[in-house]
Structures are given as C-alpha cells and as structure tokens.
Amino acid sequence: MTLTRRSFLKASAAGFGAAVLSLGLSGCVFDSDDDDSVDVSFDHGVASGDPLSDALIIWTRVTPQQPVSSLKVQWQAATDPEFINISHDGEAQVSADSDFTLKVDLQGLNANTQYYYRFKAYGKTSPTGKGKTLPTGNVEQVKFAVLSCANYPAGYFHVYGEVAKQPDLDAVLHLGDYLYEYGNDGYATADAAALGRLLPQDNSTEMLSLEDYRKRYAHYRTDTDLQAAHSHCPFIVVWDDHEITNDTWRDGAQNHNEDEGDFTQRKLYALQAYFEWMPIRNVADKERIYRRFDFANLVSLYMLDTRVLARDEQLSFADFDLASAPGQAQFASAISSSSRALLGSEQLTWLQDGIMTSDCQWQVLAQQVLMTKMHMPVEVLQLLGSLQVALASGEDTSALLTQANALFAELAQIKTRILAEDPTVSANERARVETKVPYNLDAWDGYAYEREMLLASAVAAQKDLVVLAGDTHNGWAGQLRTDATNPIAANQAAGVEFATASVSSPGLESYLSLNTQDPQAVAQIEQVITLLIDDLTYNNLVDRGYLTVTFTAEQAQAQWHYINTVKDSNYQVLSTRSKQLSVNAGSRQLIS
Missing domain, CATH: 2.60.40.380 (Purple acid phosphatase-like, N-terminal)
Incomplete structure (x- = not known):
C-alpha cells in the first residue's frame, strides 16, 4: 500500500x-x-x-x-x-x-x-x-558543541566522550546522521569485526521496518561515550539522510529500491523511531522538524530540515555533458532553477521572517549540508569521478592517484600565478582553473536558487549570519557570498559557514586514498583544495572530531577539535591539528 x-x-x-x-x-x-x-x-x-x-x-x-x-x-x-x-x-x-x-x-x-x-x-x-x-535578557556568552555523522561499525565514539568533557556548553547541536541504515556488509564496516563493533545478529541487515530502526537506536545508545555526552548537556537535534536512508529526498532516496517496499512507509517508521529515541519535543507533523531557539539577546538558533519536508531529487552529473560549453550552460541553468526546492517555500519564508524580525545579535542556521560554494575545476571533478568509480569496483587506483596529484599541482601553480597577476598566464590556462562546477549536488550547490534568496535576505536584514553544517565527514570553513547575478544583493558578503568533521564516518581521505601518516602530503593537498575553491577558507580532509562555536556580542569563534584515531580503543587528542577561526560582529568576514 x-x-x-x-x-x-x-x-x-x-x-x-x-x-x-x-x-x-x-x-x-x-x-x-x-x-x-x-x-x-x-x-x-x-x-x-x-x-x-x-x-x-x-x-x-x-x-x-x-x-x-x-x-x-x-x-x-x-x-x-x-x-x-x-x-x-x-x-x-x-x-x-x-x-x-x-x-x-x-x-x-x-x-x-x-x-x-x-x-x-x-x-x-x-x-x-x-x-x-536557556537564558533571557542579556547574556555574555553562548557556547555550542557541533556534531554529525556517527557510524557505529566504522569506529569508536571517542568524539562523544571528548564532548562530555567540554565545560560551559549551553547545548550540543547534532546535525544528523546520528546513525546509519546499512547492515554489517555495508558502508564503512570493513574494520567492524576487528574492533568489536559489528551490529547485533538480530539487527545486522539494512534498516527497513520499525523494529529495525528501533533496534539500531537501541544498539547505538549502549555506547558509553554517547551516553556520557547525552547526560552531560542538552542535545538540540535535526536529522540528515541516514536516519532514513542515504541521499533521502522528499519522495525517495538513492538507497531505497522498489523491492524494499513503499518509501513513504519506510520514512514513517524511521521518523517514529527518531521521535521515540531522541530528546526532541513532539510536534503534530513529524516531518516539520524545523524550529527556533533564542539564547537571550545573543543568538537566534534555527534548526533546519534539508532532507525530508521539501527537498527535490538530487541532480546527477551523468545527465550533463560537462566537457562542452552547451552542457555546462545547461547544467548551470538546472542547478539555479527557481523550481528546485531544498527548504521549500514554507520553511524558507519562516526562516527569512525570523532573521528579519529577530532581536538577537547572531543568526545561526544549524543544518545538514554545506552552503559554501564548493566549485572546483571541471578537470578535477572528472578525475575524482573516475577515481570514485574505480574505488567502488575494486580496481587498482594507483595510476589515477598519480594523475590526480599531478593535476592538483599543475592547477595550483596556475592559480598561484593568476593571484600574482602573472601576465604570462594564457587564456587556456585561465580557463582550466576558472571553468568550475560544484562537486556535490547533494549540498546547497545543487539548489542554488534558494541559497541566493536566503543569503540576500540576510544581507537585506543586515544581520550577522553563521551557518553550521555536517554531512561531509570533514572540517570546513567558508565565506558565504551572493552571486554577481543576485537580483536583490549582488556579490555581497552574507555570512560565514563552519562545518564539523564526523564522529567516526570516514572522510575524503578514503576517496582520495590519502596517506594519513604523511602530514606533509596531507597538508599539501588541503592547501591545494583551499586554493582552488574560491570561497573556501579552511579544510581538514583526514581527521575525525567535532566543532565548538562560542558567541559573544563582539565575535563568533569556531574551534575544530580532532582525535588521532577511531580504530583503537586508545586515542589521543590532536592538539596540533586544532584550528580556530572567527568572525567579528558586523563584518561577515572570516579571520584567522
């Protein structure tokens, strides 16, 4: 039915x-x-x-x-x-x-x-x-810990244990992928048996039924580090896709097949278990999870849903010929179409009205996917696509990795020359670096129209906007700007974005086959990625961890915290990889 x-x-x-x-x-x-x-x-x-x-x-x-x-x-x-x-x-x-x-x-x-x-x-x-x-009136400081993407079979939940040690937290913001739907033979399970992190026999396959979802929550919640974090501080939560299944959208998901039953029924089971097991206030319609929390006169926190309520199906690169100019134009038109929804008109209007009328200094959007424009040279995207296909099929990727390293170095050199205003940069070289497309169509990059409307609203309201994100399993910071073609506020700094690393899910290091034991090689690729993506200020491609963000009347300061492993019961805090960035009130510009 x-x-x-x-x-x-x-x-x-x-x-x-x-x-x-x-x-x-x-x-x-x-x-x-x-x-x-x-x-x-x-x-x-x-x-x-x-x-x-x-x-x-x-x-x-x-x-x-x-x-x-x-x-x-x-x-x-x-x-x-x-x-x-x-x-x-x-x-x-x-x-x-x-x-x-x-x-x-x-x-x-x-x-x-x-x-x-x-x-x-x-x-x-x-x-x-x-x-x-929550405080009322005036308050000097508000501090959040930000978490996402905890995969039980992928590794230990040390990150939750570290959050439980954080003093002075006002709330923990969990941005989704609190659990994963896969069975013991699914994503990121290769080390589960060796770590003693296999799912129990009666819940060892992909979640489909209400009983499946309930048992998965029950198993995750036996983890003592997760229990410690929950008992330490209030959680304010939203879901991402894996609380239902991978790449969920309004009427379906990438990881849902016809032989798995009706998707809407599966979604209902998932949402019921979510509301049973999570410390979230009940609502009349469980799909409408978006809500607002005001921390005195300092922070208006908006918890957003970019998955269940309104999201249109993700676009696919396979449907566009990105090697040709007409294909690139068709692609640009598709991702910026006003008919494509992520938040949907109801949630977007609610958010715009909230930002406009809020008396708080900081407008903080806690949601799932990256809002920063993550536009990469077409050559890079095509090569990464080939690498991902090869990895998925178990092919030898050594030649592709050598090619990728050479390409990154070549494009980085061209970009450096452009920034130095080198007059010898050819038109072809410039085109190689500046012909870009977004690398992840599941993020806001695949729904550019709503992003432009939201950012223009923040600029018009003259409010300090901070966006928090998860989903990618890596740490990021970016500058949020409107497009030059934005009809309301063209080419304006609108705010900043801080994105947290994952609790245990593997990040880009697994797709790029990075040697995580070679700090110099890791640092080089991180620098190249930041150089090639115009609006990106910071990235960490290899480490698991979490984010804290502290707000005062003068400044919002983000700090990324990392650990050295989730593959061993013994671990260390990676203080050398910790990173701080901030934004001053009224500036909308990231500073180190």
Missing part, C-alpha cells in the same frame, strides 16, 4: 511514543517505589534536549528483562546533584507502543539554570543527567 500525504500525517501524529508534561511537584514519592516485581534496567542512559527558558525535555528507556505489556516509571528534577531541592517529579506508564521509551517535558523551570534529573523503575535508578535552560 502506498501512503497518501493525508494518511502519512494521520499516522505521523499517532506515532509519537510516551511523552508527558511535568508542571512541578506531583506528590510522587520517588524513594518509596521499592516494587521489584519486574526486573528492569536502564541500559541506554538518559538524555535531555530542546531547552527553552522555562522548559526542558528529559528522556530515558526502561528495558524489561521479561515480556511485559507496560511499565511504570518515575522521574525527578532538581537544581542540585544531590536532589535536595527538587522542582519536578511524577510517574508515567511506558509500553512496547513507544519501545519503552519515555520523554518528559519539564515546564515552569527557571531561566539560565542547571537542572539535574533521574528516573526510577522497580527499584532501579537511572544515571543522573544534567540540562540547562
């Missing part, structure tokens, strides 16, 4: 899981529950999320050790870790209908206050978590 939009909305509204409001003290005596008639455990830790100035979501899952229809769960919240000053308590029932998960929306809280919370069921008490409400 194919779901209609109406039936999807009806099913979506019905499948939220157990969520209750807590307005204060209910008279529930937390320590009096000594009923041990059911053997339970808190195997998946606790979490908080979606903080407001007067509210906070808290979450847990109770695991029954025997078949039961329902369980009762109690909760407490207090302003001290000893739970002397209790502000909220209560009791609720959970069942298999919600996969025995529970979300409590604590309301009537004090602004800018640290709360501690815990749960109890049948004589067992959960770990204690902590979460801070």
Whole structure:
C-alpha cells in the first residue's frame, strides 16, 4: 500500500511514543517505589534536549528483562546533584507502543539554570543527567558543541566522550546522521569485526521496518561515550539522510529500491523511531522538524530540515555533458532553477521572517549540508569521478592517484600565478582553473536558487549570519557570498559557514586514498583544495572530531577539535591539528 500525504500525517501524529508534561511537584514519592516485581534496567542512559527558558525535555528507556505489556516509571528534577531541592517529579506508564521509551517535558523551570534529573523503575535508578535552560535578557556568552555523522561499525565514539568533557556548553547541536541504515556488509564496516563493533545478529541487515530502526537506536545508545555526552548537556537535534536512508529526498532516496517496499512507509517508521529515541519535543507533523531557539539577546538558533519536508531529487552529473560549453550552460541553468526546492517555500519564508524580525545579535542556521560554494575545476571533478568509480569496483587506483596529484599541482601553480597577476598566464590556462562546477549536488550547490534568496535576505536584514553544517565527514570553513547575478544583493558578503568533521564516518581521505601518516602530503593537498575553491577558507580532509562555536556580542569563534584515531580503543587528542577561526560582529568576514 502506498501512503497518501493525508494518511502519512494521520499516522505521523499517532506515532509519537510516551511523552508527558511535568508542571512541578506531583506528590510522587520517588524513594518509596521499592516494587521489584519486574526486573528492569536502564541500559541506554538518559538524555535531555530542546531547552527553552522555562522548559526542558528529559528522556530515558526502561528495558524489561521479561515480556511485559507496560511499565511504570518515575522521574525527578532538581537544581542540585544531590536532589535536595527538587522542582519536578511524577510517574508515567511506558509500553512496547513507544519501545519503552519515555520523554518528559519539564515546564515552569527557571531561566539560565542547571537542572539535574533521574528516573526510577522497580527499584532501579537511572544515571543522573544534567540540562540547562536557556537564558533571557542579556547574556555574555553562548557556547555550542557541533556534531554529525556517527557510524557505529566504522569506529569508536571517542568524539562523544571528548564532548562530555567540554565545560560551559549551553547545548550540543547534532546535525544528523546520528546513525546509519546499512547492515554489517555495508558502508564503512570493513574494520567492524576487528574492533568489536559489528551490529547485533538480530539487527545486522539494512534498516527497513520499525523494529529495525528501533533496534539500531537501541544498539547505538549502549555506547558509553554517547551516553556520557547525552547526560552531560542538552542535545538540540535535526536529522540528515541516514536516519532514513542515504541521499533521502522528499519522495525517495538513492538507497531505497522498489523491492524494499513503499518509501513513504519506510520514512514513517524511521521518523517514529527518531521521535521515540531522541530528546526532541513532539510536534503534530513529524516531518516539520524545523524550529527556533533564542539564547537571550545573543543568538537566534534555527534548526533546519534539508532532507525530508521539501527537498527535490538530487541532480546527477551523468545527465550533463560537462566537457562542452552547451552542457555546462545547461547544467548551470538546472542547478539555479527557481523550481528546485531544498527548504521549500514554507520553511524558507519562516526562516527569512525570523532573521528579519529577530532581536538577537547572531543568526545561526544549524543544518545538514554545506552552503559554501564548493566549485572546483571541471578537470578535477572528472578525475575524482573516475577515481570514485574505480574505488567502488575494486580496481587498482594507483595510476589515477598519480594523475590526480599531478593535476592538483599543475592547477595550483596556475592559480598561484593568476593571484600574482602573472601576465604570462594564457587564456587556456585561465580557463582550466576558472571553468568550475560544484562537486556535490547533494549540498546547497545543487539548489542554488534558494541559497541566493536566503543569503540576500540576510544581507537585506543586515544581520550577522553563521551557518553550521555536517554531512561531509570533514572540517570546513567558508565565506558565504551572493552571486554577481543576485537580483536583490549582488556579490555581497552574507555570512560565514563552519562545518564539523564526523564522529567516526570516514572522510575524503578514503576517496582520495590519502596517506594519513604523511602530514606533509596531507597538508599539501588541503592547501591545494583551499586554493582552488574560491570561497573556501579552511579544510581538514583526514581527521575525525567535532566543532565548538562560542558567541559573544563582539565575535563568533569556531574551534575544530580532532582525535588521532577511531580504530583503537586508545586515542589521543590532536592538539596540533586544532584550528580556530572567527568572525567579528558586523563584518561577515572570516579571520584567522
């Protein structure tokens, strides 16, 4: 059966899981529950999320050790870790209908206050978590940690453990790919057996059913580093594609085939499990995940959806002859078409109105895919395409890699001469460097019209715009500019973008077969990439890690944090690879 939009909305509204409001003290005596008639455990830790100035979501899952229809769960919240000053308590029932998960929306809280919370069921008490409400009025600083792309079989979640050590965080922003749909024989699983990171036997194939998605979340949430991060600080989350399946768009996905059933039904299962397992406030239509959080007068944070609600199907390079001028013109017209949606008119209008009317200094867009124009010389893109095909088919890539290194060096030399205004640069050489196309049509580069409308709105509003991104598994920083042809604000600096590396998923180093043990070679290719992409300021192509961004009235400062491996239980922080960049209020220009 194919779901209609109406039936999807009806099913979506019905499948939220157990969520209750807590307005204060209910008279529930937390320590009096000594009923041990059911053997339970808190195997998946606790979490908080979606903080407001007067509210906070808290979450847990109770695991029954025997078949039961329902369980009762109690909760407490207090302003001290000893739970002397209790502000909220209560009791609720959970069942298999919600996969025995529970979300409590604590309301009537004090602004800018640290709360501690815990749960109890049948004589067992959960770990204690902590979460801070949003500030109001004036505030000196807001600090986020930014995460994305955590693949359990690909390696250890050390990055989550590092985030749990970060002091003074106001929130953790998870930009999606919280988990991956593939089975034990899928993407980035080559080392899983050796690392002890294989998926369990009853969840070892690609996720398709509601049970599949639930079990995958359950397995990921047994990771102690992930549990530590969740208990440390509120998460504010959005999905990317792998929470459903690779390269999801509005009505389908690259990694969904007809023999896997109805895509809309699969999406419904994925979204239901997401809302059950993530500390996110429930909404009437689970597709509309976009929302806003104001941190006093300093930051308006917009959590955006670029995947599920409105995205049109990605364009394909195979449909265009990029070696010819007519093909390049056809391609340029397609990617800039006003008919192609990423956010969609509803979400875009909501965002533009928010930016225009916000009283906060910084307008921060937390979303999935790169917004910076990542335009590369056509020659480079064609060679990388050949390399990717060869890697996918298991062919020997040594000749292609030698060719790629030579091409990078040659084009970098030409670009350096152009920047030095060398009069001997020929027209053909200039064309080789300046004839460019975007390298990733899944990103904003494949939906250029909406990007131009959004950036023009930020320029017109005279607001300080910072975009946060994930998805690519690598660290990036870019300058956001409108096109010279933008009818509203032509060729204007509109803001900056900071993109985080992945928690564990492999990055471009795997596609380029970079020797990660040769720092000089890595640095050279990173410098060449930055040189050839005009709007790119920084990149890290090889390391796993996360990003922190600290906002004050004067400046937004980004810092990339990296670790040396996800392939060993022992690891080190790569302080030599850490990077800081900032943007001053009112400048819209990146500075080192």
